[in-house]
Amino acid sequence: MGKVVFENLQVYQLSEKLADLLWEIVIRWNYFERDTIDKQLVRCADSIGANIAEGTGKGSFADNKRYAKIARGSLYETKHWLRRAYKRNLLKHDETTQLKSLIDELLPRLSAYINSIGTVSKNKNSMDD
Template sequence: MADDIWEIVEGWNFFAKDTICKQIVRSADSIGANIAEGVGRGSFQENRRFVKIARGSLNETQHWLRRAYTRNLLTTEQISAIKTIINELAPKLNSYLNSIGNVPDD
């Protein structure tokens, strides 16, 4: 999804790139980066913490997608394609979180 978003935003004008583009790319990239970091931490508790951060980044990405669509930076087709990915990713992320143990938070 992050790469799909990157390809879409490359064609935006400077103002859109300098504002929404930076935010949406960072939040989308953060999803996978936090999952990877959590796995690398080596403990269930740390992994769960970073998966929760990834889930937050997914929600942030959805926010920026809505803003971009409202501001006519994304087409209905682009939103539809990304929404399909999000609708698959969100439950998988929750399932992954539930699968890595039930260690209580600090």
């Protein structure tokens, strides 16, 4: 597996953007909201980038793909907690719009990244034959 610098991956950069925006929003919530929804939301949002980073460091395409899929699961969990926050009137309209835009960009890119893991090597090998 070729060395991938996770910081250079667009999916990683988008996941950081999402996690940072969420942090800016939830840090202003009251104690009860922060103690319930906030902790779950921040953990799963931070987990997206953490799993992308961890997967690139594992050393195999299979591990990288597995961790990228875990990252995608964390993105879906983030969506769940955002829906709960929205239903409980914790998010402003503009915050919801920003977050939805980031998620709508990140989800297909993350899926494409998952599908691409290992394919460059396979294509290269077949061209060498």
